[in-house]
Amino acid sequence: MTFQLIAMQLFSGLALGAVLIMVALGLSIIFGMLGIVNFAHGALFMVGAYAGLYIAGLTGSFWWALLLAPVLIGMFGMLIERFLIRPLYGRSPDDPLLLTFGLGYVLVEAVRIFFGTDGIPFSTPAALRGVVHLGFGVFPIYRIFVIGVVVAVLVCLWIGLEKTKFGLIVRAGSADPLIMRVLGVDISRLWLVVFGIGVGITALGGVLAAPMRNVSPEMGSLVLAEAFVVTVIGGMGSLPGAVIAGLVVGVSVSMTSLFAPEMATIVMFALMALILLVRPNGLYGRPAAGL
Amino acid sequence: MSVVKTAELAPAAPRARLAGFLSAASRWRVPLSILALCVLPWILPSQALAVNVLIYGLVAVGYNLLFGYTGLLSFGHAAFFGAGAYATGIAIGTYGVNWFLAMLIGVLTAGILSVVMGVLAIRTRGIYFSMVTLALSQLVYYAALQASSWTGGENGLRGFTVSRLTFPGGVSVDFLDPVVKYYAIMVVVALALWFVSRVLNSPFGAVVEAVRENETRARACGYNVERTKLLAFVLSGVLCGLAGTLSALHLSIVPLDSLHYHTSGLIVMMTLLGGAGSFFGPFIGALAFLSMEDVFSLWTANWQLIVGVIFILFVLYLPRGIWGTLLSWGNNR
Numbered sequence: 117m118t119f120q121l122i123a124m125q126l127f128s129g130l131a132l133g134a135v136l137i138m139v140a141l142g143l144s145i146i147f148g149m150l151g152i153v154n155f156a157h158g159a160l161f162m163v164g165a166y167a168g169l170y171i172a173g174l175t176g177s178f179w180w181a182l183l184l185a186p187v188l189i190g191m192f193g194m195l196i197e198r199f200l201i202r203p204l205y206g207r208s209p210d211d212p213l214l215l216t217f218g219l220g221y222v223l224v225e226a227v228r229i230f231f232g233t234d235g236i237p238f239s240t241p242a243a244l245r246g247v248v249h250l251g252f253g254v255f256p257i258y259r260i261f262v263i264g265v266v267v268a269v270l271v272c273l274w275i276g277l278e279k280t281k282f283g284l285i286v287r288a289g290s291a292d293p294l295i296m297r298v299l300g301v302d303i304s305r306l307w308l309v310v311f312g313i314g315v316g317i318t319a320l321g322g323v324l325a326a327p328m329r330n331v332s333p334e335m336g337s338l339v340l341a342e343a344f345v346v347t348v349i350g351g352m353g354s355l356p357g358a359v360i361a362g363l364v365v366g367v368s369v370s371m372t373s374l375f376a377p378e379m380a381t382i383v384m385f386a387l388m389a390l391i392l393l394v395r396p397n398g399l400y401g402r403p404a405a406g407l
Numbered sequence: 408m409s410v411v412k413t414a415e416l417a418p419a420a421p422r423a424r425l426a427g428f429l430s431a432a433s434r435w436r437v438p439l440s441i442l443a444l445c446v447l448p449w450i451l452p453s454q455a456l457a458v459n460v461l462i463y464g465l466v467a468v469g470y471n472l473l474f475g476y477t478g479l480l481s482f483g484h485a486a487f488f489g490a491g492a493y494a495t496g497i498a499i500g501t502y503g504v505n506w507f508l509a510m511l512i513g514v515l516t517a518g519i520l521s522v523v524m525g526v527l528a529i530r531t532r533g534i535y536f537s538m539v540t541l542a543l544s545q546l547v548y549y550a551a552l553q554a555s556s557w558t559g560g561e562n563g564l565r566g567f568t569v570s571r572l573t574f575p576g577g578v579s580v581d582f583l584d585p586v587v588k589y590y591a592i593m594v595v596v597a598l599a600l601w602f603v604s605r606v607l608n609s610p611f612g613a614v615v616e617a618v619r620e621n622e623t624r625a626r627a628c629g630y631n632v633e634r635t636k637l638l639a640f641v642l643s644g645v646l647c648g649l650a651g652t653l654s655a656l657h658l659s660i661v662p663l664d665s666l667h668y669h670t671s672g673l674i675v676m677m678t679l680l681g682g683a684g685s686f687f688g689p690f691i692g693a694l695a696f697l698s699m700e701d702v703f704s705l706w707t708a709n710w711q712l713i714v715g716v717i718f719i720l721f722v723l724y725l726p727r728g729i730w731g732t733l734l735s736w737g738n739n740r
Contacts, residue, residue, distance in 0.1 A: 153534045210480045215722040222715035229709050341545040344538040378553050385546035389527055396530040
């Protein structure tokens with residue numbers, strides 16, 4: 117086991133974790149604001165990847181796919197919030213969860229109708245093929261690019277949430293929606309936007325993940341379970357929690373697949389079970405009182 | 408569900424009749440369901456559909472104990488269903504155990520698994536609970552996928568068939584005959600239904616509903632909420648495990664998908680369609696779901712799309728499900 121191999125595996129773990137962060141972040145943002153768990157999140161990740169595939173096929177450019185797919189799917193997410201989830205506010209928190217589960221079911225079937233049931237390969241854009249030699253190992257450019265995009269998104273989100281007036285309203289709204297409404301903020305419009313952003317980020321994750329694995333209707337169901345693990349480890353509704361847990365999960369999966377490949381799919385769930393025993397609310401989670 | 412008290416204060420004639428019928432149905436719920444199950448294979452278009460309704464009906468009834476009565480939305484019950492099925496299949500196929508012992512092993516395995524998952528999951532609350540149960544059941548799924556020398560991996564578990572059920576005293580019945588098979592499975596399901604009815608009528612059943620209605624108050628009244636939840640979780644896991652063993656005996660194969668959280672989702676959908684928190688609801692839901700599958704899959708390979716849309720409409724407009732809506736309509740003044 118050379119140092120080089122470990123470094124490369126560590127690196128691909130980071131790329132894996134970066135995609136997980138995108139999905140978990142979307143989940144966490146939506147939960148933090150609206151107090152609902154979006155069970156269609158995995159399906160929207162998958163729809164994002166297919167949208168990317170479609171746009172890339174239409175325009176012949178990966179860059180348009182990367183730009184347009186998240187925007188389109190984010191807008192689609194807003195429609196979902198407006199017409200399916202909004203009627204459920206004020207009802208049991210289980211109801212939006214059940215509804216989004218059904219929605220995920222429908223989305224997967226719809227994609228099967230339009231794109232077929234088989235996986236479709238998504239080729240890496242020409243500019244991002246190949247590897248970089250960094251002295252202690254070779255690294256695929258595309259994975260470096262993925263990590264770069266995710267870091268950029270994280271920075272944008274951080275600036276958006278911490279430094280702008282919109283971010284201030286979002287943070288206040290997630291702390292106390294009732295007071296915000298009393299103060300005259302149209303909170304339902306805010307929720308609409310936040311849901312759209314959460315879905316858009318997931319769709320971006322889907323487009324980014326597409327060249328690293330095949331695009332298939334089932335890709336979302338896998339990712340959903342992984343995103344849940346990340347969110348539970350990091351703490352529901354916590355953005356730094358999602359980032360750190362995403363990296364921890366990504367790296368531990370890739371490290372396990374180096375040393376004990378048969379355990380690779382299991383390790384993240386075992387990790388989650390361990391965290392639950394020690395810290396039931398996750399690393400950064402607030403106690404979920406009454407939720 | 409206390410339906411009894413409404414019978415005397417219903418003014419409108421059809422509603423009064425419905426309320427009267429509902430209260431009688433609730434009082435005679437076990438004999439009534441057994442009667443319904445007896446005639447089921449002769450009403451439904453196929454024997455296979457009837458057996459599926461039996462098995463998934465039992466799963467949904469077991470699940471309802473947790474979701475409907477305790478108010479915990481688990482997305483991990485496929486793990487218990489699958490564990491029961493796998494343990495039974497492995498016991499018969501690999502170790503040559505007789506069918507009765509194999510069923511016992513299946514139920515026991517599901518029970519142990521539900522204790523482990525329950526202890527972990529009950530530490531979390533609300534929405535967390537759903538996510539954690541889903542993730543833990545995926546752990547079981549991947550474990551079964553990896554341990555392919557035991558479980559057959561992606562191909563599922565094959566190579567065990569029970570053709571005759573032998574009883575002590577030399578009596579044996581032909582399990583390959585569809586009618587015999589249906590009624591043999593029905594006897595087990597009927598016993599389970601009777602058990603569930605007993606549990607719901609017991610003081611424990613009342614505590615479980617108290618926890619659902621107001622956890623804090625139940626705690627203040629001196630009930631051990633965690634233990635109640637865990638017991639409900641395990642009971643419901645055991646019932647799903649029992650259904651799993653029946654499914655293994657019935658199909659002579661355990662597909663890997665029976666452990667996937669999509670199966671958990673199906674269970675949730677059936678329970679909600681029929682009406683969570685009511686005695687007949689889950690069975691009606693299983694019947695409705697499987698009949699829809701039966702009919703729609705004749706028209707289109709994408710029947711799941713239609714079923715999914717119907718499910719969404721139910722969540723939006725009829726969250727009490729078919730039976731629950733009927734109940735509340737009958738009970739309204």
